[in-house]
Amino acid sequence: MSKKQILITGGSTGIGRALAKRFAAKGWQVIIVGRRSKLLQDVASQYPESIRAITAIVFHNHYKNSLRFGLY
Numbered sequence: 001m002s003k004k005q006i007l008i009t010g011g012s013t014g015i016g017r018a019l020a021k022r023f024a025a026k027g028w029q030v031i032i033v034g035r036r037s038k039l040l041q042d043v044a045s046q047y048p049e050s051i052r053a054i055t056a057i058v059f060h061n062h063y064k065n066s067l068r069f070g071l072y
Contacts, residue, residue, distance in 0.1 A: 003028060004027075005029045005031070006028055006029075006031070008030060008031070009034070010033075010034055011034050012032065012034040012035075012040045012042075013034075017032075017043055020051055021047065024047035024050035028050065030051045031053075031054060032052070032053050032054070033053075033054045033055075034055065035058055037053070040054070
């Protein structure tokens with residue numbers, strides 16, 4: 001039987017971090033997403049078999065056209 005899965009945004013601190021740890025402790029596969037890679041990795045390292053961390057890339061909508069055309 002496969003494990004239940006959950007995606008938690010803001011998983012590096014606060015409520016998101018607490019939820020990630022709680023679900024991992026109950027055997028869920030947890031994916032946490034956030035902006036701060038180091039903090040995400042700190043959480044994931046506590047439950048290496050259950051938590052995977054993904055660092056989100058955030059950019060302002062103003063730059064959308066620049067990114068599309070490769071202009072920085």
